[in-house]
Amino acid sequence: MTAELIERLSRLLRAQSHAAGLNPVQWEALRYLARCNRFSNTAGALARYLHTTKGTVSQTLNALERKRLIARKADPVSGRIIRLTLTRVGRALMARDPMLQLASAAEKLAPAQRAAVTDGLAALLAYLQRANGLRPFGVCRTCRHFRADASAGGPHWCALLDHPLNESDAGAICVDHQPRAA
Amino acid sequence: MTAELIERLSRLLRAQSHAAGLNPVQWEALRYLARCNRFSNTAGALARYLHTTKGTVSQTLNALERKRLIARKADPVSGRIIRLTLTRVGRALMARDPMLQLASAAEKLAPAQRAAVTDGLAALLAYLQRANGLRPFGVCRTCRHFRADASAGGPHWCALLDHPLNESDAGAICVDHQPRAA
């Protein structure tokens, strides 16, 4: 029953995600690039996030680039990394994200019910990720390597990359995220 | 947050649904045909179920027919209706449905939590269906036109089609389903 509801909801969301000339995957890619941190805006990271291959992602990026919604820029340091950024148009388009309808619907639930749904879905997701050996992406602030209020360089610190983090970084999605509890 | 979890879960499920040489939509179609009643096994009903067009569904059915998983049979009564049935192979394949993994994961949740998740998701789905003017498919037994324990013809009765229903019908998905409460 629970599985069927998730299936129905997915299908409905997917049908709604043919808006503004984009298709569902293109919206997902755009959403990711709008929410990921500056260490995770690459084709490889996006491929892992979407549970697909680099080849497939490369084509989706071609489509988004043709539509002038994203830009590819070579990394100044590493010669084989290509950084992805939203263009001004791409950023503006996020206001029309079909997923916003679901988000606003979820806010109409009673707080207790919403919390229960969130907890249950998080448990399901964690279970499936573990069962399939997948790395669970997450927000920087909740990561094992996150150090709040570092003294040097910035307000926070990433112990994995040895790099300062600002407030905006702390709330963004990171490829290298690892949940705090083992 | 809730919306993001649903998005993550959808994506994961979708990635898992490239199994046994089928793609996600083909699995959805197969699932529908395995679960719908004998008044709803048509291309048009499937199109409405999947929130897509008849043209798209027709192609998916072509693919499934090529793979010998479904069969198209002309309706004996109406000359323009084509009934869809699973072949023996198609039915056997349902045992490998990738969605079963989610179903079994859901069963591992504590009963109270599972009930809360189910209720919350049902509310979300109902809200979105209403907001987008979509007809909510459902199981025969829960329909406004369902009459339990009819005296004539069969154990139950459909007041819309004026037709007897057996136990198997009562548990199947129907295109003409209408929720009991107005």
Added chain:
DNA sequence: TCCGTTTGTATCGAGTCGATACTATCAGCC
């Protein structure tokens, strides 16, 4: 009988998707 509706299909163009193959860059190591 005519006309509008319903059921299903064919075709087109853009794009997804996995698989495979490829290039370029980097990092460690001798």
Added chain:
DNA sequence: GGCTGATAGTATCGACTCGATACAAACGGA
């Protein structure tokens, strides 16, 4: 310095999705 292997990204192929459009056939009511 040079080798080797891992990593980041792209190109191409074939099967397929998907909406849009157009179409044929069957039905059904006026």
